[in-house]
Amino acid sequence: MYQQHIPARRRRLAGGLAVALTSLATLALTTAPASAAPEPPLLQYGTTATQPTHHQSEPWFRLTNQGSAAIPLAEYTIRYYFRAEDGETDYRYACSWATPGCDNLTGAIRRLPAPTPDADHYLEVGFRPGAGDLGPGHHTGDLQLRFHRANWGHLTQSNDYSFNPAQAPYGPAPRTTLHRAGQLLSGAPPGVQSPAPAQIFFDDFHYDTSADARLNQRGWTVRTGSGGPGVGGATWDPALVTFPTVAGQKVAQLSAQTNGTPSGTRQSQINTGRKFYEGTYATRFHMTDAPAYGPDGDHVVQTFYTITPLRHDRDPDYGEQDFEYLPNGGWGESTNTMFLTSWETYQPDPWWADNSSTRVHRSFAGWHDLVLQVSGGRMKYYLDGHLVADHGDRFYPETPMLINFNHWFIDLNAAGPDRRYHQQADWIYFARNQVLSPAQVQHQINTHRAAGTHFLDTVPAS
Numbered sequence: 001m002y003q004q005h006i007p008a009r010r011r012r013l014a015g016g017l018a019v020a021l022t023s024l025a026t027l028a029l030t031t032a033p034a035s036a037a038p039e040p041p042l043l044q045y046g047t048t049a050t051q052p053t054h055h056q057s058e059p060w061f062r063l064t065n066q067g068s069a070a071i072p073l074a075e076y077t078i079r080y081y082f083r084a085e086d087g088e089t090d091y092r093y094a095c096s097w098a099t100p101g102c103d104n105l106t107g108a109i110r111r112l113p114a115p116t117p118d119a120d121h122y123l124e125v126g127f128r129p130g131a132g133d134l135g136p137g138h139h140t141g142d143l144q145l146r147f148h149r150a151n152w153g154h155l156t157q158s159n160d161y162s163f164n165p166a167q168a169p170y171g172p173a174p175r176t177t178l179h180r181a182g183q184l185l186s187g188a189p190p191g192v193q194s195p196a197p198a199q200i201f202f203d204d205f206h207y208d209t210s211a212d213a214r215l216n217q218r219g220w221t222v223r224t225g226s227g228g229p230g231v232g233g234a235t236w237d238p239a240l241v242t243f244p245t246v247a248g249q250k251v252a253q254l255s256a257q258t259n260g261t262p263s264g265t266r267q268s269q270i271n272t273g274r275k276f277y278e279g280t281y282a283t284r285f286h287m288t289d290a291p292a293y294g295p296d297g298d299h300v301v302q303t304f305y306t307i308t309p310l311r312h313d314r315d316p317d318y319g320e321q322d323f324e325y326l327p328n329g330g331w332g333e334s335t336n337t338m339f340l341t342s343w344e345t346y347q348p349d350p351w352w353a354d355n356s357s358t359r360v361h362r363s364f365a366g367w368h369d370l371v372l373q374v375s376g377g378r379m380k381y382y383l384d385g386h387l388v389a390d391h392g393d394r395f396y397p398e399t400p401m402l403i404n405f406n407h408w409f410i411d412l413n414a415a416g417p418d419r420r421y422h423q424q425a426d427w428i429y430f431a432r433n434q435v436l437s438p439a440q441v442q443h444q445i446n447t448h449r450a451a452g453t454h455f456l457d458t459v460p461a462s
Helices: 024-030 213-217 438-450
Strands: 019-023 042-046 060-064 076-082 091-098 105-116 119-127 143-149 176-180 183-186 200-203 252-258 266-271 279-287 300-308 319-326 337-347 352-361 366-375 378-383 386-392 402-409 419-432 455-457
Touching (some): 042 438, 300 366
Parallel strands (some): 019 352
Antiparallel strands (some): 200 455, 266 402, 279 419, 300 402
């Protein structure tokens, strides 16, 4: 794969480059949370009446508040679209069970003004004021609904626009629409051309070990052997890539261990293939300031980045965008520092580099959301919803890249006891050709997890 081409470089900054030194106090004054429209509730659908022909249709729904404030349910309606039987105009709505109470729901069958081959009516479901407000992060519970012909004759579901027999409760509802005060919030009504399918890469690291066959099947490579970046003579050890459960979720844990000697130094790396370019990259990343055991003080690097490998000195097609955390400093820094660096190219020996870098001086121990937008000639780096770096011009990438996590040492202290450091990733997400705010990324992660999705890859090969 590509790890053998990842350069063994010294990551100092070339003189004369545009470098912004950002202190924590300055960051608080000059950055603000990224603005985003309020997130609409998440509508999910499913059915247990999966027969093509049945005596009734049974659409079930669940609505989840993905925002930060309570929402009044009475302002929302759901529409499920279907094709009536030939000549049939009389249908009945019923509620089998609803967590908010069937008495707190409304339901009516309405004629679609502009019929299509698979829809000429729709079931519209709403909430009465007694349903109350839905708090942040809460869902309505089951809304188990049904409708049937007035004469209880069989109806055909297989030609109904919103019907999906493969969707058990609860999952995506792209053909069922959610409205607020008449305004469409989500879903595509019949007769409206759906947007092109999103090209997404999402993984929340539900693996057993670094030898799990699914890793390779899904495009991941766990690095082995030797080579840069890092200490000459160190090895890349797949045993240091593990998948523990943290707070109920599987995570990818990459460790770095040393006793202060090259032969006693082990590092870890996991990366995808090269097929990612413009769009939004994101991860939830856990960094540490101290080793899990052993003495502290090593110049260790905890990283999430994209890269086009260097083929030769000053390769114009090389590119890289880095989130690199140095808990004990290094590269001229004496304290914990986050480097956000965009590379045009470089030459390892003698050292020469062409990059733009922003440094943030403070501790990043703990969980943080990292978002990188690559679009329109700019690379925008977000930390926990704050825009902290905006690079572009000649530093913008020209070719497809791979996504990489690695954990390595810049240099070594004196030989001594073993010490091991950990970094973790809760999930990784990429949306091709989409510029998503940090809040929009989190909405997508919540949607995938609510649907029980552990892995999704619809990004074509480059």
